[in-house]
Amino acid sequence: MLPSVRTEGPLTVVTTAGELDLSNAGDLRGCLSGALDGGAVRLVIDMSDVTFVDSTILSVLVGTRNRLSQVNGELTVVCDAESVLRVFRMTALDRLFTIRRTLAEVSNDAS
Numbered sequence: 001m002l003p004s005v006r007t008e009g010p011l012t013v014v015t016t017a018g019e020l021d022l023s024n025a026g027d028l029r030g031c032l033s034g035a036l037d038g039g040a041v042r043l044v045i046d047m048s049d050v051t052f053v054d055s056t057i058l059s060v061l062v063g064t065r066n067r068l069s070q071v072n073g074e075l076t077v078v079c080d081a082e083s084v085l086r087v088f089r090m091t092a093l094d095r096l097f098t099i100r101r102t103l104a105e106v107s108n109d110a111s
Contacts, residue, residue, distance in 0.1 A: 001049075003031040010110055012040035013103070017049035020057040028057065032064045041073035044106050053084055058093060065096065074098070076106050 002024075003016040012035050016028060035043060045061065047053075065075045079085055080101040088094040100106050 003028050005031060005035050008044075008107070011042050011044050011106065012038075013044045013046055015046040015048075017047075019052040020047075020050055021052065021054040022056045025056040025060055029060045029063075032060065036064070036067055036073075041068065041071055042076075042110070043068060043073065044076045044078060044103070046103055047077060047079040047081075047084060048103070050079065050084055051081060053087055058087070058091060061097070062093070076100060076109070078103050078106060 001017040003014050006013050006015070014028075014031055014035060016031075020028065032043070032045075043064070045064075061075075061077070067073075068075050076098045077088075078100050079088075085094070085099070088097065088099060100109070
């Protein structure tokens with residue numbers, strides 16, 4: 001599935017699904033760059049339906065976070081798949097990113 005972008009109040013939500021790896025990293029990078037170029041500063045990456053991530057995707061996420069930090073923006077990852085969360089923990093990126101298990105949790109944070 002190609003990533004999609006929508007606005008929910010102050011949040012820009014990028015939703016993606018399936019296996020994320022080198023083969024579709026460019027699509028995700030382009031979508032995230034487009035959101036940032038469009039002025040997003042409170043970016044949520046909804047990975048609720050993601051089943052796998054590789055290091056290429058992690059690099060895309062770190063690059064996006066770095067761009068956002070230049071404008072005092074926020075990046076939140078939504079994910080509840082244990083296999084994906086394990087990758088974040090093994091790489092210590094769970095300390096770099098705010099990770100929530102549901103989009104509702106992010107909406108509550110934004111209130």
